[in-house]
Amino acid sequence: MKKRILLAATMLLFVTATFAQEALFSGRGAIVSPEIHPDNSVTFRLRAPKAVKVQVTGDFLPTQNIKFDNGMSYDAPGTADLVEKNGVWEYTTAPLASELYSYSFVVDGLTVRDPSNIYMIRDVVSTTNVFIIKGNPGDLYSVQNVPHGTIARRWYNSPTLGFERRITIYTPPGYESGNKSYPVLYLLHGAGGDEEAWISLGRTAQILDNLIAQGKAKPMLVVMPNGNAGQKSAPGEDEYGLITPNNPFAGGGSGARNTQVKFEPKSSYELAFPDIVKFIESNYRVIKKKSARAISGLSMGGGHSLNISKEFPDMFDYIGLFSAATITFDMGDRQDNPIYQNIPAKLKTQFAKNPKLYWIAIGKTDFLYNANVEYRKLLDEHGYKYQYFENEGGHIWRNWRIYLSMFAPMLFN
């Protein structure tokens, strides 16, 4: 009888995964990849008997500085060659520092995911596999055995933009079962991102769960909207369907796929932001005070945070600019968006109201570094108070996770 039970169980398991062909037919000698060794070196493996050349590319390898015609450059993840034995290709790294890392395989020039690793993240229009090396900060980005907050994907109405929009909301452990009111951090993504960026690439829920459990951050809601005024949602989540957005870097392409701007907004994202605050404060148990509201964002979202906080100087007491696009300040002649008008007077008003924290963070090799130098010079000239943090590296998620991990503990104290 036992055998029969086992057979039945096996059958059930088996046919549930009709599409799991890879799993089914890759055979009994299942490959483990990535394998993280006790010394934090990592072995990557890929079964590809017919391949001529297999490489791994990832942000744990020495970067390659790529220069463009226009003088810009950026640090591309490095590559390493795998070596073949019995049809299985393999590469082992040196011991790695604690981090969340991304990688892909390149098989005879074709970039592919690791079929042995189900963990992937999407960044704009491409996906990579991920793994975490334990320690600091890897542990902060990992799910720990601590109380967990709730992550909700829902829709709110934005009368100012003219349509309903999707939004991601983290409520802290205990929110649903209690009756306390909480402060709110509005956390904004960069260009090309959407309401999924911070919760997936940014590991927001894990960082907040862990900081709250350690007593390092106050329990708070984290609200992650879609920062593209012409979008309702992340790709695939609105009536445009499962259309892969145009690669914003490749230019051209089929018009039908250019989904960066899909709907006609009646206003700018910045000026429509009070719709979001109103929605949160009407639908959640939150503290409706300046001292209980924070806004921060990365890159374009840093520019959003800068502008929204100056347009609505009574709204936020905590402002965080992560690798921010302060470069928008060079565009004082733009007449189409009122947020670019009367900037000095608006900043004067904002800082006269003494925000509790105005935090600027950027990496030394960030392409927006000089723009941030200029912006800080402007603040310094007027004696506006801010705090500044500078670290290694450029315009990458590794830094934005670090900045969130530093910013959240400074809030609502």
Place this chain on the structure above:
Amino acid sequence: MKKRILLAATMLLFVTATFAQEALFSGRGAIVSPEIHPDNSVTFRLRAPKAVKVQVTGDFLPTQNIKFDNGMSYDAPGTADLVEKNGVWEYTTAPLASELYSYSFVVDGLTVRDPSNIYMIRDVVSTTNVFIIKGNPGDLYSVQNVPHGTIARRWYNSPTLGFERRITIYTPPGYESGNKSYPVLYLLHGAGGDEEAWISLGRTAQILDNLIAQGKAKPMLVVMPNGNAGQKSAPGEDEYGLITPNNPFAGGGSGARNTQVKFEPKSSYELAFPDIVKFIESNYRVIKKKSARAISGLSMGGGHSLNISKEFPDMFDYIGLFSAATITFDMGDRQDNPIYQNIPAKLKTQFAKNPKLYWIAIGKTDFLYNANVEYRKLLDEHGYKYQYFENEGGHIWRNWRIYLSMFAPMLFN
């Protein structure tokens, strides 16, 4: 000045996607794949200049019947060859019927995702790309311009099992802003699945949003728990970290990766189920009556629905068995789980209480077909009332989405 703004915008877009190498360097002649033509034929494309053979495998191609030593067989998705031109491989299907389809490429024996398509679903331990052909039922599985419910991933306490567990909850449009109380459908996954299965593979939110908007289903909560008593959550969502579970079909492998059972439950899943109902009824505005509770599931989850509803005969008025593992009824000699004891008496009690709907659905080529024939014979012998639906096909998600689309409209009328 305009040029400068454009440059700045381009820079921002550019560097945000540090990992988007594929997107960056696959060049200006971006490939569109899959391309769905007006006649619903579909072209797949892959740039792989060095490949010798490229195939596409998917559930829209004629299936291949695969037989195993033990006499079992299953219908594997078919394959088709792509043809190369200037380094780009291409294949166009015949016009396809409306459906949500899955596919992968096979490049010289290596199964890979389509790099031009960001939409993927995970089924147990493998991921495939997906696309939808419009019409019926594809439109029902698509996001439409209708009011959207909220999807929450949160944690509940199961004292009976002995730990906190992750759960996915759909609340219907209007739930959060209103004060009405709603009925609840508990929707259970199959073996190998978890609390992500129905919301991703099953398209539950889209189906419910659309059925509710059409007035075909009552607004209801849908609760999707993790049905593996020894798990807290889907892979990657608990403190086991980003460990890819063992391929349940391949056997063997590294013990560290065998995460099918990770925690020691103090009870069976079935007997612990009231913890979930209690959690929902303590934390949500729901109607706490038998007539406002439904339970259904696929495969193993169908077996769960059968057993839970008979163990707690006052709990559910609507029971749905989708391709259910009624085969567990052959295991009357199991002494370790009380749910397998006194089955005839328990069924007698359950049916004496006249559940409003006992719905059994299965495909003609499902490997559990005969077990369902046996089970229906048992119900018939005692005159227990049920409704029965039979269609083409086997033990596949295509059928389970159909069954959900049929079952939900029959509830709470």
